[in-house]
Amino acid sequence: MPARPTARAQFTVAVTALACVVLAACGSDGSSGAGEESAAPISASVLSHVHGLGVDPADGRVYVATHDGLYTAAKGRKPKIVGDRRDDFMGFTVTGEKTFIAGGHGAEGSGRPGNLGLIQTRNAGHVWTSRSLSGEADFHSLDFAKGTFYGYEGGRIRVSADLEEWDDRATLEALDLAVSPSGDKLLATTADGVATSTDGGRTFRRSAGPVQAFVSWPAQKSLFGIDTSGKLSTSPDGGATWRQLTTVPGGQPRALTAIDADLILAATTTGVYESRDGGRTFTELAPLAS
Known part of the structure; x- marks a missing residue:
């Protein structure tokens, strides 16, 4: 009987698969090429390649960061693109009323880097x-707490107090970051837990807990x-112990954002889903194109 794969192996395989999808769809050679032809028009009713999720505290509207621009999503309504930028929004987070930060790649033909x-x-x-590092950095995960911003970029943790000057800290292989609301702990999802x-973010202690693909820490x-199969868990003690809640529809996850202890957004291979009961049940906000 063949050996059962370890959690590390499962994480590595799943993350590699995710990375292949991301790189194939979102790869960049460092220039968007102002003289290149623009990409074909994007249908405002179809979402694909989701990278991030958030809710604007100003009006409760859900935002979906994708390979083809930023969209709003609501149950029973078709997704609607915001503005006229079709950029590839990778790292994305809401930091205040109508205030968001992001990283990623300029759309072909846009003239952006x-x-x-x-x-x-x-x-x-x-x-x-543009606040900083234009043409240089590609943030794949962003979070903030207590006036400090944390980013994962180029295999390293980067930290800023003003979004202009960045301090490079630990290097590690990670998929996602989450900072505690008090700002005293920073988590990174890795193949070891x-x-x-x-x-x-200067040094990290490895966890013996379950492997997670994405984490979010609202309270x-x-x-x-x-995890990489879509199983959602919660921890009351900063990741020391975990309790499984449910499996989000659609399997392999693309993004996770918890707004508070009750409202949770998740994107998987089949759609963007919302829970209003602390992750026990989910309803679909918008489907994803295959």
Whole structure:
């Protein structure tokens, strides 16, 4: 009988598969090419290649960051693209009312760089401003707490207090980051489990807990994680122990964002889903194109 794959092997295979999809769809040679032909028009009713999720506290609207632009999504309505940018939004997070930050790649023909660095909007995605590292950095995960911003880029943790100057800290192989609401712990999902830093991302302690693909930490005693098969779990103690809640429809996850202890958003291979009961049940907000 063949040996059963370890959690590390399962994570590595799943992350490799995710990376292949991302690189195939979102690869960049460092320049978007102002003289190249623009991509074909994107249907406002179809989502694909989701990278991030968020809710604007100003109006409760759900935002979906994708390979082809930023969209809004609501149950019973077709997704709607925000503004006229068809950029590939990779790392994405909501930091305040109508205020979001992101990283990624400029759309072909846009004249924007292949690596956008750190960009910010203060009007809910209609206009974006380059804040730093334009043409240099490609943030794949972003989070913030207590006035400090954390990013995962180029295999390293990068930290900033103003989105302009960045301090490079630990290097590690990770898929996602989450900082505690108090700002005293930073988590990174790795093939060995959820690694923990208590010194702002300078060093990490490996966890013996279950492997998670994505994590989100909206309240001190409400940490959520989703594994590579879509199983959602919660931890009341910062990742020391986990309790499985349910399996999100669609299997392999693409993104996870918990707004509070009750409202959770997840994207999988089949759609964007919402839970309003702390992750016990999910309903579909929008399907994803295959």
